[in-house]
Amino acid sequence: MDPFPHNSHGFVNLLSPQSSQTIDLASAEMPRFSSQQSDVPKPVERKRWTAQEDIVLISAWLNTSKDPIVSNQQKAGSFWKRIEEYFNASAKLSGFAEREWGQCKQRWGRQRRNGHGRYGLSALQKCTAAIRMLAYGQSGDTYDEYLRLGESTARLCLENFTDGIMELFGEEYLRRPTPDDLQHLLDIGEVRGFPGMIGSIDCMHWEWKNCPTAWRGQYTRGSGKPTIVLEAVASQDLWIWHAFFGLPGTLNDINVLDRSPVFSDILEGRAPKVNFKVNNHTYRMAYYLTDGIYPNWATFIQSISLPQGPKAELFAHRQESTRKDVERAFGVLQSRFAIVKNPALLWDKVKIGKIMRTCVILHNMIVENERSGYAQIDTSEFESGESSRSSQVQRTTSMNIGNMRGIRNEVRDSQIHDRLKADLVENVWQKFGNVDE
Incomplete structure (x- = not known):
């Protein structure tokens, strides 16, 4: 006697206490069980960072670090929360969604993987190469062993660094006298x-x-x-x-x-x-x-x-x-x-x-x-009044x-x-x- 007759519903009946639906074994559609939600929520799509947000993030980090009172000598959480406030208050990001300080911190130190699955160059390596080229005036291949950068990559880092400095600080530090x-x-x-x-x-x-x-x-x-x-x-x-x-x-x-x-x-x-x-x-x-x-x-x-x-x-x-x-x-x-x-x-x-x-x-x-450490010229006689x-x-x-x-x-x-x-x-x-x- 065939223990598995074709008209037998014993296998299907095993699920009857859990679902009242009839399951078509030939169908590719998966059944919905009572323990599952009727509407499965879609995964939240991560918001990509735009170039404008990157520029404001760099400006927020530099201006927060330049604070003459606390500078960057503080706890990481407090430091990045101040960056979050500066970032979300920027007028350049009107219409953009606000970012949390954890997202800003992750974006700042994020390294991408290359085709071999290895992490790429960090921002510290790139900025160090650009600043050393400016300070010492050497060619790009001088730092291939120290920073693991090729000559063409070092020149590209220098080019991007100069563009960023002019974009962020040119208006303030190349201004006409007010x-x-x-x-x-x-x-x-x-x-x-x-x-x-x-x-x-x-x-x-x-x-x-x-x-x-x-x-x-x-x-x-x-x-x-x-x-x-x-x-x-x-x-x-x-x-x-x-x-x-x-x-x-x-x-x-x-x-x-x-x-x-x-x-x-x-x-x-x-x-x-x-x-x-x-x-x-x-x-x-x-x-x-x-x-x-x-x-x-x-x-x-x-x-x-x-x-x-x-x-x-x-x-x-x-x-x-x-x-x-x-x-x-x-x-x-x-x-x-x-x-x-x-x-x-x-x-x-x-x-x-x-x-x-x-x-x-x-x-x-x-x-x-x-400037405070220079030999200053005393102009206090003019500060009391303009007479x-x-x-x-x-x-x-x-x-x-x-x-x-x-x-x-x-x-x-x-x-x-x-x-x-x-x-x-x-x-x-x-x-x-x-x-x-």
């Missing part, structure tokens, strides 16, 4: 004997080793090596307020000035208005200290090449020592970032420009962090591009230059003449 910044610079200039002075301007050359052969004649000057020019304005604390980079090395300072946007805000009427008095004469345009190659404009004050008499000698001494601010800034920039001091090894001029701007941004960040100041900055600016030609003529007025220089000679003598004697 009215508060201008007033502080004017106060420092007045204490140093130069009312109306907001810095010193000069040019620096960066050698381009791998300049294309077709361009060598355009970028090569008397030294026989191709160079790229950087025009900069620096203040007493070595902050670089203006950086214009990329012109060929055959151009001198005057040719660079003709192409520079250093006076674009003044010509377009977007710069804050400045008024100051020297020797009872009123002037309404700030100026820079320069060397002898710059023209006799109202916005430039040079030294006296052959000073005659004690007043001229004292003025020349004071002007030349004060103008060294920009030279000191160039020296500190090159000492901190050897990549700027050594010949540029890249072929792409655009990437070289990004490296220079990144170095200037990092230089200003270091100046901001270490003792000889210079004033208007807090509101008015757009007026219709008078651009008149403003340009005023910037280049040689008569105002001569009168201002004579007044400065008298002012320096009145302020420091008796002290030096």
Whole structure:
């Protein structure tokens, strides 16, 4: 007798106490048992991180670590909760879903696996390679054993690092002077004997080793090596307020000035208005200290090449020592970032420009962090009130591009230059003449 007759339902009846459904064994559909839910919930789809969220996360981490009170010397939970608050409060992520601090921490330290199933490079390796290339000026294959990075990967890390620094910090550390910044610079200039002075301007050359052969004649000057020019304005604390980079090395300072946007805000009427008095004469345009190659404009004050008499000698001494601010800034920039001091090894001029701007941004960040340790000029006499100041900055600016030609003529007025220089000679003598004697 067949123990398993075809019309027997014994196998099926084993499930009858659990389900009233008739099961078709030939059907591919699985039955629903009473212990299961009628509607199976779908798995929650993980929200992918966008490039905009990554940028805000980096900004949150850096700004939270830059806190002068607690910095990153705190418990991991508290640190990442502050990053979560900064991240979710960002205006750049309006419309995005909020992230928890655990998600931010996981995203920050996440390493992906490559085709072999091995973890890829960490963010610490990549940033270390980029910073070491900037600081020591070496080629990309120098760190293949130390950081396990190939030359092409190291160059790519440097390129991404420079893009990120400019995207996150360029607006803050390459900004034009605000009215508060201008007033502080004017106060420092007045204490140093130069009312109306907001810095010193000069040019620096960066050698381009791998300049294309077709361009060598355009970028090569008397030294026989191709160079790229950087025009900069620096203040007493070595902050670089203006950086214009990329012109060929055959151009001198005057040719660079003709192409520079250093006076674009003044010509377009977007710069804050400045008024100051020297020797009872009123002037309404700030100026820079320069060397002898710059023209006799109202916005430039040079030294006296052959000073005659004690007043001229004292003025020349004071002007030349004060103008060294920009030279000191160039020296500190090159000492901190050897990549700027050594010949540029890249072929792409655009990437070289990004490296220079990144170095200037990092230089200003270091100046901001270490400024309290510098020998500061005492401007406390101006903090109590504005009555003792000889210079004033208007807090509101008015757009007026219709008078651009008149403003340009005023910037280049040689008569105002001569009168201002004579007044400065008298002012320096009145302020420091008796002290030096």
